Amino acid sequence: MENTIPRRVYDFLKEFPPFNLLGRDLLMRISERVLVQYRQPGDIIFRQGDPPNTHIYIVREGAVHLLWEKDGEPALVEQCDEGDVFGIRPLLAEENYALTAKVVEESLIYAINVEGFREVLENNPKVAFYLASTFASGVGENYRRQGKPMLFLDQEKMADVNYPLVEVQSLEKSKDPVTCLPDTFIREAAVIMSRREVGSVIVVDEASRPLGIVTDKDLRSKVATGQVGLEKPVAEIMSSPVITVGPDITVADVQIEMVKNRINHLCITEDGTSASPVIGVLSEHDLMVVQGNNPALLIREIRRCRTGKELRHIRERAEDLMKKYIYQEVAIAFISTVMSEVNDELITQSIKLSQAEMDEEGYERPSAGFCWLALGSEGRQEQLLRTDQDNALIFENVPEADLEPTKKYYLKLAEKATHLLNEVGYDFCPGDMMASNPSWCLSLEQWKAQFSTWIFEPSPKAVMYCTIFFDYRPIYGMKELATALTEHIFENIGGQAIFLGFLAKDALQNPPPLTFFRNFVVENGGEHKDEFDIKARAMMPLADAARVLILDAKVGKINNTFRRFEKLAELEPINKELYEQAADAYEILMRYRALQGLKNKNSGRYFNPSELSKMERVNLRNCFQPIKELQTLLTLRYQLAYLG
Amino acid sequence: MIFNWVTKILGTSRDHPEFWRQYLASFDGTLGKRTPIEEIGFVVFDTETTGLDSRKDRILSIGAVKVQNWQIDLRQSLDCYVQQSYQPVGETIEVHGILPGTHNEYNIDEIEAVKQFVGYCHNSILVGHHVAFDISMVNQVLKGMIGQRLVNKRLDTAALAVRVSEKKDYEQPGTYGLDTLCKKYKIPMSDRHTAAGDAFITAVLLMKLLARLKSRGVKTMGDLLRGPGF
Numbered sequence: 001m002e003n004t005i006p007r008r009v010y011d012f013l014k015e016f017p018p019f020n021l022l023g024r025d026l027l028m029r030i031s032e033r034v035l036v037q038y039r040q041p042g043d044i045i046f047r048q049g050d051p052p053n054t055h056i057y058i059v060r061e062g063a064v065h066l067l068w069e070k071d072g073e074p075a076l077v078e079q080c081d082e083g084d085v086f087g088i089r090p091l092l093a094e095e096n097y098a099l100t101a102k103v104v105e106e107s108l109i110y111a112i113n114v115e116g117f118r119e120v121l122e123n124n125p126k127v128a129f130y131l132a133s134t135f136a137s138g139v140g141e142n143y144r145r146q147g148k149p150m151l152f153l154d155q156e157k158m159a160d161v162n163y164p165l166v167e168v169q170s171l172e173k174s175k176d177p178v179t180c181l182p183d184t185f186i187r188e189a190a191v192i193m194s195r196r197e198v199g200s201v202i203v204v205d206e207a208s209r210p211l212g213i214v215t216d217k218d219l220r221s222k223v224a225t226g227q228v229g230l231e232k233p234v235a236e237i238m239s240s241p242v243i244t245v246g247p248d249i250t251v252a253d254v255q256i257e258m259v260k261n262r263i264n265h266l267c268i269t270e271d272g273t274s275a276s277p278v279i280g281v282l283s284e285h286d287l288m289v290v291q292g293n294n295p296a297l298l299i300r301e302i303r304r305c306r307t308g309k310e311l312r313h314i315r316e317r318a319e320d321l322m323k324k325y326i327y328q329e330v331a332i333a334f335i336s337t338v339m340s341e342v343n344d345e346l347i348t349q350s351i352k353l354s355q356a357e358m359d360e361e362g363y364e365r366p367s368a369g370f371c372w373l374a375l376g377s378e379g380r381q382e383q384l385l386r387t388d389q390d391n392a393l394i395f396e397n398v399p400e401a402d403l404e405p406t407k408k409y410y411l412k413l414a415e416k417a418t419h420l421l422n423e424v425g426y427d428f429c430p431g432d433m434m435a436s437n438p439s440w441c442l443s444l445e446q447w448k449a450q451f452s453t454w455i456f457e458p459s460p461k462a463v464m465y466c467t468i469f470f471d472y473r474p475i476y477g478m479k480e481l482a483t484a485l486t487e488h489i490f491e492n493i494g495g496q497a498i499f500l501g502f503l504a505k506d507a508l509q510n511p512p513p514l515t516f517f518r519n520f521v522v523e524n525g526g527e528h529k530d531e532f533d534i535k536a537r538a539m540m541p542l543a544d545a546a547r548v549l550i551l552d553a554k555v556g557k558i559n560n561t562f563r564r565f566e567k568l569a570e571l572e573p574i575n576k577e578l579y580e581q582a583a584d585a586y587e588i589l590m591r592y593r594a595l596q597g598l599k600n601k602n603s604g605r606y607f608n609p610s611e612l613s614k615m616e617r618v619n620l621r622n623c624f625q626p627i628k629e630l631q632t633l634l635t636l637r638y639q640l641a642y643l644g
Numbered sequence: 645m646i647f648n649w650v651t652k653i654l655g656t657s658r659d660h661p662e663f664w665r666q667y668l669a670s671f672d673g674t675l676g677k678r679t680p681i682e683e684i685g686f687v688v689f690d691t692e693t694t695g696l697d698s699r700k701d702r703i704l705s706i707g708a709v710k711v712q713n714w715q716i717d718l719r720q721s722l723d724c725y726v727q728q729s730y731q732p733v734g735e736t737i738e739v740h741g742i743l744p745g746t747h748n749e750y751n752i753d754e755i756e757a758v759k760q761f762v763g764y765c766h767n768s769i770l771v772g773h774h775v776a777f778d779i780s781m782v783n784q785v786l787k788g789m790i791g792q793r794l795v796n797k798r799l800d801t802a803a804l805a806v807r808v809s810e811k812k813d814y815e816q817p818g819t820y821g822l823d824t825l826c827k828k829y830k831i832p833m834s835d836r837h838t839a840a841g842d843a844f845i846t847a848v849l850l851m852k853l854l855a856r857l858k859s860r861g862v863k864t865m866g867d868l869l870r871g872p873g874f
Contacts, residue, residue: 003723004707004840036716036844038851061830106855108848111715 006031009110012060016083018127019058026120035111036060045087045101045109052090052097055111059084062107066099074100081618090114091121177267177278179204182211182235186223189214189234199283200265203238208277210267212238217264239263246272247279254282295321295338302345306353308423311346315386315424318342322384326594332587333562335594340381346424347374347391347417348476354416358409366406368396368443371477372417375433379471380543380559382590385597385604389418389426390468393435394481397445411441433468444481448488455492458502466503470547473559486556493551500552504638507544508631510537531606534593538624542586545630548638562586578629585623592620663759664790670766671795677866681854684865686711686799687768688847689722689761690839691778698780702726703754706761706782707840709847710768714855716847722764723840726757758785762794769865770798773822773846799868801825801846804853825849 010031013019019027035055039045039062046053048069057064059080066086067074077099080086089097091114121127179202180189189201193216200215214234222228222237243257244267257266268280298318305311318339325335351372359365376390377383393414398406414435422428435441442450451469454462470489474482493499539561546564553571558564565583569576597604609617660668675684689708695701708722752760761782772778775798783793802820809820822845826833829852831845854862862868 003718003721004838005709005721005723005844006718008841008844009718032718034718036718036848038714038848038855040855061832106852 003032006034009034009036012083013058013110016058016085018085021124021127022120030112030117030120033113033116035113037109037111039064039103039107039109041104041106043103045103046097048097048100050097052095053087054090054114055087056085056091056114056117057087057101058110058112059086060108060110062103062105062109064107064109065102065104067102068099074102079104079622081621084618091117177202177281179208179278180234181205182238183233185230186214186219186228186232186234186237187230190219190223190230193219198281200281201234202242202267202278202281203234203240204278210242210244210269210274210278211235212240213242213265213267214238215265241274242267244269244272244274245282246270249282258284295341298342299345302342302349305349308350308420311349311420311424315342315346319385322594323598326384326591326598332590336381336384336560336590339384340378343378343383344374344475347372347378347421350420350424351413351417351476354413354420357416358413363409363412366395366398366402366409368398368402368406369478369481370395370410370413371479371481372435372475373472373482374475375468375472377471379473380561381473382543382560384590384594386425387427387603388429389421390429390433391418391435391475392433392440392469392472393442394447394485395441395443396478396481397443403443406443407438407441411436411438414441444484447485451485451489452492455489455496455499458499460506463502463506467506467544467547470551471543471559483556489551490554490556493554500548501638503544503548503551504634507541507548507634510541528606530608532609533606534589534596535605538620538627539586539589539593541627541631542582542589545627545634546582546586548634562590575633578626578633582626582630585626588619588623592616660792661790663763664792667762667766668795672767675767675769675797675865677864677869679865681858681863681865681868682713684712684868685768686771686847686850687765687796688771688843688850689765689775689778690772690842690846691781692837692839693781696777698777698784701781703757703781703785705839706757707838707843708761708764709840709843711771711847711850714851716844721840721844722761724752724757724760726754727752754785755789758782758789762786765794765796768796770794770796771801771846771850772798773801773842773849775800797869799850801849801853804850804857808853808856822846822849829853 006028010028013031014022014027019030022030045057045064048067059082061082064080064084064086065076066078066080068077069075078086080101087097087101089095178192178196178198178200180192182203182205184203193199193201193214200213202210203212203214204210212235214237218237218239223230228237242265243261243263245254245257247268247270249266249268249272254266258264264284266282267274267278268282269278270276295318298314298321302311302314305314322335322339325338355365371394373379373392373394374390375392377387378390391414393410395406395410418428418434418436428434433440454466454469472482472485542565543561546561546568549568550558550564553568555564555567555571558567562583565579565586569579569583572579593604595604596607600607612620687708688711689706691706692704693701694704703726705725706722707724709716709718710720770779779794779798786792786794801822802825805820805825822842823833825831826845826849829849831848831852833845857868
């Protein structure tokens, strides 16, 4: 008969991989054999080096840390939350545990006896594959090796979005490798290369395994210079070892490998290592061919655009490019740099076009030069999707008599430029934080006075402006005006500790994004009821914290939130780990927001947490940890408890 | 010794049916005051009934799980639905949604259900939320069958929760109700108001309460017995 209790275990398990891959009857039978274990913080479920238990485990509620102990120092490899499977070693190998599982929160654990589950593996290759891959990589391991956080771990998810992932097909044609043996004479190799019209030849052993590579460059630098004779074997000039990749590599991977290793050729082997036969070669040229939209190309095209419509078209192509990067899990640092370059160029071109138009209309350019500032997310180089414009304008100090006409000219310019940008797809700022607003189109002197007022008379409104204006970045014009303003700000802040306190307090306005039930805090009412506000709840607290800390450290010119954290990690070794986590978290959040924005065709700011996959929820939740810790750090450092 | 005490009161067991003789024999004295909490076998159970009067009302279902060493083994859970000819009038049907005569395929009669339950419990400590009521329901059947009643030690999770509570006031009515306690101790409440579902929830609650008592030095059956709740 169907028992109520196994049924509830079943209902839980069926939501999580690999159990979601099992048929109903099978999973029900498994559920009937579960042990429900209660564990307290500090309990050890198994210890590194222990012989395997008879069970594998799933967290029903609470949290378990998997720790890797080396020289008595436990390092956190992974946090297992609701639905995570751990301790699967007994299922796959007769080896001792490689990690220690330690309970960190009051937890309920479902333990499943390995006996009987092995047969499940035999009959369900997908389950076996899932477990084997989890086991082999270990999520934590993956995280460290890649250096960059990943949002999606399963390919199926990516297939779901129905996006042409990579141009793997177009890479096919270079899969006819030109090879030679190591004792081939250099002369012969050169003949082969020119006959086959290739820039490189892979040096292989008898089993076709790659030993090294000889490229045009090697011939130029080592042979043509007379350093090595033509009658020597290629082994003398080859670069070794050769960088190898697997056949399922993506364009983005290729790009990253090439940049990372400063090479122009990659060798494709059967299993991606140099221990298997060569099946192809990829050159930078192949890459250029498959990449229609290359950022450098886009930027060159922007400079040729004459209308808002043309610019808009380029921005859309840039977004396609970004989409590819996002889905290929290219590092956010790279994506945001590329997109900022594109944005900056679009803004620059809009200003240039506007100014040219004013010239034609007979406006005379004032003698005082100007600098266009990007504020907010574009100022921080974090704008991936088009959002509202936030900008301001500084012009050089002018004699009192010239102030009005100068300002009038620049307001007109700003009006034209912001309209053009609006056409490109950057909406007007609803709060009118734009250079076309007379309050934000000021001379350097006026700007200095404005910032002094904000710093010396901190009010909630002033703090709000600061959070927007302090992230300014010069885009076009006289960048020295922006530099002078930054210097002024740092001088002022030096004598005004209370101001940083106010900023820090503002950074605590948003409570941590999780309730104690580990659920996302969602909006209570309004248009976005029950949706999670990733910007306000998770990104702004990090951006705000980074701003306060970097201002305090008097580091200018780094606007990007994760770069600010990276800098802070360098400056404060004691909090290095926290800052690094915060930087990683911010990158994940940016990626996530971009994904949501692409999916829902909006700014990606709001989404429903229930639409996330388990993996995504866990990833996001992990991002929230540093927020809490940073807020504690701010509270202590600026003694916010006393500030009231 | 418990066993001696049992035989003293109930006389020799020769007249009893086999299931009851085995039940009594299970009280062999292995559970004592010094038995650590980890080694105590608890049977956490719940009954759904036609009403709240143990003299008149009947059992509709019994659900139970075993807790030992901070663990519930689902292979050993009990979930039986009872065939009743008695037609209910009470309002409890609305609460648990079981109508007498539904679950036909699996139904067993009341006597068989109680026999199974007694065989299941043996000398375990019986635990439930307001367990006295559920025990009296079972006893009512046993009395009719063989003129006997359960002799197990019992533990009420409601009373245990009061004992665990930091504040000794009895704030509001319902503070120690199962729903409120589940919220307080963050126990997900699916399948409320099925006997097995409630038994499972109560078992999780028991473990959470015992853990808190243990941290305050309640480590053996003797320690448990000294306080309220027993």
